[in-house]
Amino acid sequence: MLRLHRVEPTAAVWADRATYPDRLIFHTPEWLRFVGECQRAEPLLATVTDSGQVVGHFTGLLTRRFGMRILGSPMAGWTTSYMGFTLAPHVSRSAALHALPHFAFGEAGAAHLEIRDRGLTPGDLDRAGAGLRWDEAPTAVIDLNPGEDELFGAMASACRRNIRKAAKSGVVIEDATADPAFAGEFYDQLRDVFAKQNLVPTYSVERVRSLIRHLAPAGNLLLLRARDGDGRCIATAVLPWYHRTMYFWGGASYREHQHLRPNEALIWHAMRWARERGVTEFDFVGGNAYKAKYGTTTVPVPWVRRSRSPIVAHLRDAAKQGFALKQRTVARLTGAA
Incomplete structure (x- = not known):
């Protein structure tokens, strides 16, 4: 069974992460510093282990919305395409995704989780279960x-x-x-x-x-x-x-x-x-x-989310609708409309 464990961003951790063939620029320290600065978010790194052996990594950032801790990997609006996992070729992505909510709502202390992983497919979501909701976000x-x-x-x-x-x-x-x-x-x-x-x-x-x-x-x-x-x-x-x-x-x-x-x-x-x-x-x-x-x-790249409670899920959807309304309002006030 796969498990996630939060780790400090040491030189050894960064060196190991850079060996995985599915690594992306969005997993690098430079990108996390950029997102952290713009979103006032705290980078979160975790190892993925199988029977105590490190077989991959997870990348995300913790931020606060409505007074709650949110774990984004990434969140919409961060101008970041994908984050999610870097995994050894033999490791099941659906199994890693299945293990993620336990970590997010446990050790990470988040109330809401979102993940967009370039390697995930709709089939992985079916196999992962774990009460996940998702939208299509192809590239x-x-x-x-x-x-x-x-x-x-x-x-x-x-x-x-x-x-x-x-x-x-x-x-x-x-x-x-x-x-x-x-x-x-x-x-x-x-x-x-x-x-x-x-x-x-x-x-x-x-x-x-x-x-x-x-x-x-x-x-x-x-x-x-x-x-x-x-x-x-x-x-x-x-x-x-x-x-x-x-x-x-x-x-x-x-x-x-x-x-x-x-x-x-x-x-x-x-x-x-x-x-x-x-x-x-x-x-x-x-x-x-x-x-x-x-x-x-x-x-196809699914955008996956899960909230600790239905109330949190409702707040997330309401915030998304509110952002679109705010953008059009600002456009009118600034003369762009």
Whole structure:
């Protein structure tokens, strides 16, 4: 039977975690410091043991909502795709998930648990039982192992035309990772993107700066800027990467320049950049229909939750609905609507 045990984040623990083949950037100390700072949350690490032998790890953060301890791995709104487990190949993910609530509501002292684990499937949830609720939260990925010609050919014809149009229009993509002005540029464009939908961004520019501050020194972040023929910054992209995967954390562009197709050019540049460095997968972090034009494959990723009581579950659902209402209200008050 698998069990979870909380551990301190020692150098030995981090070293062991880095040996698992299913490790993600969201399991790293740099990412946890970023989320902890922005969410005022406490990182929580646990080992997964089988008869006393460590066979994996769990990653999460503890925070407080409505006066209760919440264990997120991650929580919605943290701009973090997945956390969950890193496990030895022979270890059952459904068995690890089955053991998680006992740990979350016991040793961790949480009243509510949420987990989105890239390796979990709906079948794992059926086998895990444990009173878990879940929603579908698929993502779109691209296998970067094929050659560039094959990757380009797998895109929709309109997407290929847009990439060629960007080049002919003089759009140039540059690495802006070391530029301190990048966060402000990205966020200004992001406001324009949200304004198109009568909304405002779901986070402040300080979150972007925090991400850069924590990940850039470790070499796990690519920041791209697209300039038009006159040298103006017209689009940006934020792309964390680690181990075998690059993630599309965020992208933005000014509406008045979208006819130059800088967004497609940014993605194509990022894919080639990642592939040249041995990265084998590009993860769009979500399954929006527009991403299919890049030749993506849909991967099902359930978002799982369980509360210690029905009252806590109700509060969680009410908070989610309240956030959407608040966002639209702020948009009206700030003139974005």
